[in-house]
């Protein structure tokens with residue numbers, strides 16, 4: 390257990406000793422033996438502030454703050470009021486308290502008015518005051534939405550992971566790492582035999598077709614050609630190297 394206990398350096402021992410008698414007063418006025426006990430009791434938490442600390446020696450009953458608390462937000466109607474040293478808002482005599490506007494709310498209003506199709510009950514006010522277009526954002530969202538197809542049972546991402554780690558030959562090349570020319574790549578462009586090149590590597594994507602969340606048709610667009618650009622434009626975050634490592638056929642060569 391000794392590796393757990395930090396050794397007390399010499400300077401701290403001497404400063405503790407210099408701090409005076411080895412007794413500390415207790416709340417009931419009695420004094421107890423302290424320093425010896427502190428050194429012996431290894432589970433005791435360190436006293437804070439330390440016995441010989443600056444805070445203890447300067448301790449006074451009233452705490453003082455060197456940093457002033459933040460000033461409250463100023464009401465717009467009081468903007469002409471000169472700043473007060475006391476950080477207290479001084480209300481001028483000519484402002485009747487009963488007419489003061491409540492401070493602006495910092496919480497977001499719940500938007501219960503939005504209906505399907507971008508019909509917003511608050512749209513008339515928001516569009517007429519020119520703050521935000523009523524349905525523009527909804528339309529944009531609909532345009533961005535991409536088609537995620539319903540995969541047939543047994544073709545989830547987990548199923549694909551299982552298949553790739555099963556040892557089944559997904560390359561279908563008879564073994565070996567090939568040098569694939571563009572002309573050769575072009576020949577593999579059917580659903581039963583689809584190859585595609587990504588980042589200079591050629592993959593047999595046939596087995597992956599029914600597993601592709603974007604659908605077979607989308608994936609077939611890159612069959613028999615270099616699909617790098619389309620892939621990066623669609624979902625650059627997808628880890629293709631990892632997903633298709635068991636489908637790698639070879640390297641794409643010019644010619």
Ligand code: HEM
Nearest residue numbers: 535536537594602603607608611616619620623627629632
């Ligand atoms: C062999 C290469 C490809 C692999 C490994 C692959 C993989 C994936 C994965 C994992 C997803 C789900 C992404 C997600 O949920 O965030 C996905 C979705 C999708 N992929 Fe691919 N993809 C490939 C090629 C392509 C290509 C060439 C296209 C062509 C347009 C395409 C179009 C889509 C679409 C439209 C979606 C659905 C929308 C979406 O999830 O946001 N993918 N793909």
